[in-house]
Amino acid sequence: MAGEEQLAGASSGQFGTLIELLSSSFTLQMSFVILIVGLISIGIIYQKFKHWTRTKKFSYSNPMLAEIVRRAVLPILALFLISSINFYIQTFELFVDPTEILQEQINPELTAGETFAKILNSMNILVMAFTAGHIIAILLEKREKLKLEKEDFKAWMDLN
Template sequence: MAEEITEFSAGQFETVSQLLASSVSLQMALIVLVVGIIIIVTVYRKFSSWIQTQKFSYTHPHISRFARTAMLAFFAIGLVSSVNVYIQVFELFEEQPEISTGELTSSQTFAKILNTINMLVIGYTVSQLIPVALNKRDKAIFEREDFEKWKEMGGFPDDEGDLFHKIFKWVPPKILPKDLTKEEFEKNLQTKEGLSFLENYRTSKGVTIGGYEKLVDAPFKDWKKAVRE
């Protein structure tokens, strides 16, 4: 199988090994490519390990994973493309005119190899980023649903520091409910306990009274931040 991979047409060369052996400059370019990839992988692993220990990785896991994957692809593609440009600009091959059989010249063959590496990197990156994007979308949907439930319930029992009332403020109804007298209603408005009573009050039909106004510009954003902390 190894022979099938290496033995393809390369102009006047019969194998890739002969293609590489024909030029010292080409060998150096290939060595730079291999060493560069090794360095990129090593740096990527250290960077990935470091970023996973940071708070950012826990508060924004999808963005963290996206950044790590994109960084690896960016540097890998940049390295391969740079080697490709270097070979083309400095003309490391002594080209021969293409023969009638349609065989590629040596530079075209090596450029094709580099382009294939780029395509593999891009394919790997896309395969890693698609699940990240899908998971982020699903998480955003679940978070929005949780927020709406939290808002409807006036906060969850395990909230710390009365989170709900840091984000929303109860507003008394403009129309007096039939179940309460005017005197009782106005009396409850004067005390904290009375306001709490009215906020949690249910009419004979099980309907709440009053409404809520936000105390912050972006309630959903502030709620997410508090929950993730």
């Protein structure tokens, strides 16, 4: 029981507060601003894209594909944004100074860049799970509709 409490305390204290994290580095502050502005921009672009796809012919001719495209575009754009910021942080921010690398190897605590990279990795996982959940729901709904159509067709054939 005490081991579980110690483990929970260590993992919750590992990230600290977002304000402390952002105040530690100007690069992290700019990355966070770019992330927030990018996510807002993606949301606006997605709403316009969603409205545009509903006015096109393929939305009526192949509604399942149109729904999958509408639901998959937002997470794909978000994944691209989050992954590119994560790549930048891990490539350029984490490996700036060789003396910092030596200090990081001696000190087991995470640096601000490593913590931010972990947060971005967690966001990537959440977006992937969100996307998979939506697409699975669409496919299950389509399967159920096909099953009902098949039963209706059999009932109609029995009438003739």
